[in-house]
Amino acid sequence: MLNRLLFKRFTRDLPGSMLIMSMLMGLWLLISGSFDWQHFVTGIFLMGLLTLFWAQMTVEEVGKTRFSWHQLKLLLRYVAFLELEILKANFIVAYIVLSPKMPISPGLIVLQCNLKKDLTRVLYANSITMTPGTITVDLEGDRLLVHGMTKHHAFGVRSWYLYDIIKDLEESAVDD
Amino acid sequence: MLSLLRDILVLVLLFGGLFFLVVGVIGLIRLPDIYNRLHALGKCDTMGAGLIVLAMILIVPGMTNVIKLILMEIFILVINPVVTHLTTKTAYVRGTPLVENSFVINAYYEEDEDEGELFRGGDGV
Numbered sequence: 001m002l003n004r005l006l007f008k009r010f011t012r013d014l015p016g017s018m019l020i021m022s023m024l025m026g027l028w029l030l031i032s033g034s035f036d037w038q039h040f041v042t043g044i045f046l047m048g049l050l051t052l053f054w055a056q057m058t059v060e061e062v063g064k065t066r067f068s069w070h071q072l073k074l075l076l077r078y079v080a081f082l083e084l085e086i087l088k089a090n091f092i093v094a095y096i097v098l099s100p101k102m103p104i105s106p107g108l109i110v111l112q113c114n115l116k117k118d119l120t121r122v123l124y125a126n127s128i129t130m131t132p133g134t135i136t137v138d139l140e141g142d143r144l145l146v147h148g149m150t151k152h153h154a155f156g157v158r159s160w161y162l163y164d165i166i167k168d169l170e171e172s173a174v175d176d
Numbered sequence: 177m178l179s180l181l182r183d184i185l186v187l188v189l190l191f192g193g194l195f196f197l198v199v200g201v202i203g204l205i206r207l208p209d210i211y212n213r214l215h216a217l218g219k220c221d222t223m224g225a226g227l228i229v230l231a232m233i234l235i236v237p238g239m240t241n242v243i244k245l246i247l248m249e250i251f252i253l254v255i256n257p258v259v260t261h262l263t264t265k266t267a268y269v270r271g272t273p274l275v276e277n278s279f280v281i282n283a284y285y286e287e288d289e290d291e292g293e294l295f296r297g298g299d300g301v
Contacts, residue, residue, distance in 0.1 A: 030240065031240055093199065094195075094199045107278040111283055129260055130219065135261065137211075147215075149215050154281070
């Protein structure tokens with residue numbers, strides 16, 4: 001009974017399951033570091049078992065979108081700028097912490113955030129946490145609660161260029 | 177010659193990581209309330225641990241170890257902001273008070289209005 005249920009989940013999205021399985025297989029071969037047939041057999045057995053048992057945990061977006069190079073380009077641009085911002089954030093925090101007077105004026109700010117998809121929302125909230133002087137406290141509906149270390153940084157979130165990129169990224173998605 | 181250069185790079189990265197971890201701890205002690213302390217911890221720990229793992233990637237022998245370290249780097253980068261956010265949210269839900277002279281601003285509706293457009297300014301909206 002349980003067996004059949006699991007197998008049904010596995011076969012419902014067969015290409016996806018196969019893709020996950022081959023990705024896990026690649027990871028297994030890279031980590032084990034040896035390419036003889038024993039490792040292949042063990043790997044195929046274990047990865048098949050893993051994919052079968054965790055089949056219900058696969059990401060299931062309701063509206064799947066088509067792959068496009070434009071989106072990939074936007075995403076890479078986003079990640080590059082994000083790395084830059086993380087670097088900047090660390091130097092700003094180091095400056096604030098190490099300066100004798102500690103120039104902080106902390107507080108909370110409520111903002112609007114019109115992102116719809118779960119993945120982009122998570123990405124955006126995490127990047128706010130990683131970037132200069134701001135932490136996401138809460139994101140519920142389109143209400144974004146941000147704690148800022150200084151007033152300047154807290155207001156900086158409102159006109160942030162990464163938000164425009166991520167908004168582009170979400171809007172350029174074509175429904176499949 | 178090349179290995180000397182690599183060693184120097186590794187040393188720089190290690191000490192950079194150490195610097196940011198120390199900054200994180202100093203921030204934990206110096207800053208006034210839990211939210212500000214999390215600013216220091218959430219960012220500087222990610223950077224410090226990330227730099228140290230990067231230094232290890234450069235110096236560790238063997239491909240398998242390098243791949244494990246790269247995975248570690250990715251996990252640090254993903255998990256650290258999530259945990260920071262969860263701690264902040266828990267503190268906020270439990271009603272932990274902000275430090276004195278904190279501001280609380282509601283800028284929720286302004287994005288729809290004309291002032292919001294003005295504030296965004298030269299971005300090329």
